[in-house]
Amino acid sequence: MNKHPDETPRDHTPTRMGGPPVPAGHLEPTDDKVRCDACPIRCFIKPGQTGSCDRYGNVDGVLTRMDPVTILQRATETGKRVVPFSLVSEAWSGELIRQGDYFVTGTGSGTTYPDYKPAPFIVSQEIDGIDMVTVVTEGIFSYCGAKVKIDTDRHVGSERALVYSEGEEIGHVTTAEYGSQMLSLGGVHHLTGLGRKAGLATMRALVQLCAGESIEVNVEGGARLGLQAGVAPVIDGVIDERMRVGCGSAAIGMFASQWAPNVDEVVVVDDHITGVMSEHQAGVVLGIKPSGIKLRGRRSTPGRYFEIANPGSGWGGTDIEDPIEIIEEFKPKYATPGLTLLMVSTTGTDYAYFILDEDLTPQPAPLPPILQESVDRVRSNCEPTMTSVLFMAGAGGSLRSGVTADPVRLTQSVRAEETTVTCGGAPTYVWPGGGITFSVDVTRTPMNSFGYVPTPALVAPLEFTMPRERYLELGGHAGSILSMNDALSDVPAQILRADGQNPWPPNVGVGP
Ligand code: SF4
Known part of the structure; x- marks a missing residue:
């Protein structure tokens, strides 16, 4: 009777450093070289050297995954402190483990190619009384990229402006979000559709960014950006430390009651919506009299103005250096000499105080201490800035065959939330619709989770x-299902304490 190939236990030929055992037929020695077939490049690797991607090497004639597989150990609480990833042990001791306290990640696990072969590790363990299976691999992704959120009200470039790294186009500015500028980097078009140089530049930028390293990119007609996940952005060489408190209209809503007793008019300068207190609904409700102020720009609704200036690195993300520029006039019907005016940016970084003279022209004056307090409050209500990097990729392709011989059923199972997808043990968001398109916050994945192959494509850990x-x-x-002890018995591994921010166990949400 024949046995189906999938039912055949895997070859356990050991490798020297991490990664899965390599089936004997996997190697095709040419002289003393070994051939890596973990990706379509199929490198011949000389003894003591690594292949094109540095992930695999020839160690004494054995094809070897050069990084150890990363195992996460349940984080222990230290008071209320969130425990970040930390190295517990550089090696797996091989001792019997307590079920549910460890999780094998795809980081360093290796890749099977072509994908009809079972994934590098298919591990079973009992979690909360349920016999669970985790399929572990390092996926190779051409369809992948990074969505980058840069908390800043400064203008970094126009929507759809191209983003360059190493002089090559690697992405573009996309639609801004509240208080943040957004970039879309990578994607299959940039990795494979613009030529080899652009593809490799894109690949390098993405790997560095996803690995938590800093990169510098230039926006067409815009800013030079220093980006690093989890760190404040550097815009044209200056660290931008504070987000805006809100748009100009929101700021009026938040602070009008504090301003109303102490000043006649307040203008909150913002690239998106500039707010005018006396016209704004908040000012009307508080009984503030019209000041007669007339601003440049386009009035959207009372007290809310669009396009008072061009985007830039001046006041409130505009190109304004002197706020008086946005005032056309004070109408004599309402304005009177001595009227007081506070102008402030949405971060409280820029502010000025004026008193109207006999000609109804604003004249600079010292800011009264009570208003200084309110400006300080605007500043203190601004959150610290951060650059957030979400890696986004499609796992709905051939790598599913490493999980099941019937790939669409994996997709259906993920869709039905019977199967949890994690990336290096970090929670993912799986997008609705077809395929398995997921996003993950790269700061929640273990170090060294992201790599590359020079096709070019990115490599990222995945666990189902x-x-x-x-x-x-x-x-x-x-x-191919093995207990964790059996799966790891011959495989060098490093143990990291899981990031306390991430759910434990990483299969949270999966029910019987
Ligand atoms: S690029 Fe890396 S994974 Fe691909 S064949 Fe070469 S060494 Fe192996």
């Missing part, structure tokens, strides 16, 4: 976790 019963129903590779 589900109850064993469900895995078998999906047509999973039953013969």
